Amino acid sequence: MSNEEKGDMKQFDEYLNFVEGTPGELVEGIVTRIDPQEGLVVDFGGKFEGIVPQRELVHSVEEYEQGQKVKLQVIRFDEEEGYVFLSERKPHMKELLTKLQEAYEDNVPVKGRVVQEMKGGYRVLLQNMVPAFMPGSHSLIRRDQKPPKDEIDLLILDYKRGRRGFNIVVSKRALQEKRQNEFLAAHKEGDVVKGKVVKVDSNSIHVDLGPVQGVVPRNLISHDPSLLPKDVCSVGGEVEAKIVKIADHSKVITLSMKDLEPDPWQTIRERYPVGTIIEKPIKSILPFGFFVTIEPGVDG
Incomplete structure (x- = not known):
């Protein structure tokens, strides 16, 4: 055997020892x-190519x-094939579990997707990888509803490591309550808020304020009492209103669009001095006289 061949064999032995000795x-x-x-073929600095099977990909x-860099973990060396098998999932899973534990300890939301309905609740994949359980009572999914297909925000209620792996319990309801409490703590009566109109009926406008719902009663829509909810907005539009009442027990906020309008009575003397002659339609006739609408919100 030549010196060159001996050198190659020495390098090969050193490489095998490196791979086999560092799982x-x-x-x-x-x-x-x-x-x-099969998956990915990668160059990770060794004499042989690395293989990342599909099941080990994130x-x-x-x-x-091609050319993309990936963080991998050595699994084993196949001496017959001359390949080093690697995993992207293992190091990624380890990092992800650490982040999930931190999210649990800090009480911050995580992303998850409902993948299966099961007894008592739903199977959820966190970050499309880590399995978790969501009790039905914490899902906010009605019996006549199908689970959402997209990822949703969740809070981790329990995070334990057992003999068979990790036991993680998540909740949509707990996150909603947390966000509601945060909203109520940050707002007070008199604050002005903006929201999206989600429903318009004959007596009110329903506004989505994020974690809580707001309602604008008909009498608080405008100084003009003739206006109906459908006259001022439609579903999908945005409205601005003042918070006039917060009901903690129901998490429903009463809003007023009327309070953001100029009050016509504040300047009535300047606009209609005593002696001003006006011609207006009769609104109603009563035994003691009749009412005339001078302008929207002002009757005389």
């Missing part, structure tokens, strides 16, 4: 080839590009 080693790989059936194989 769990974290490395950075660069995608060199994408195989739709995303679907179609989402990767």
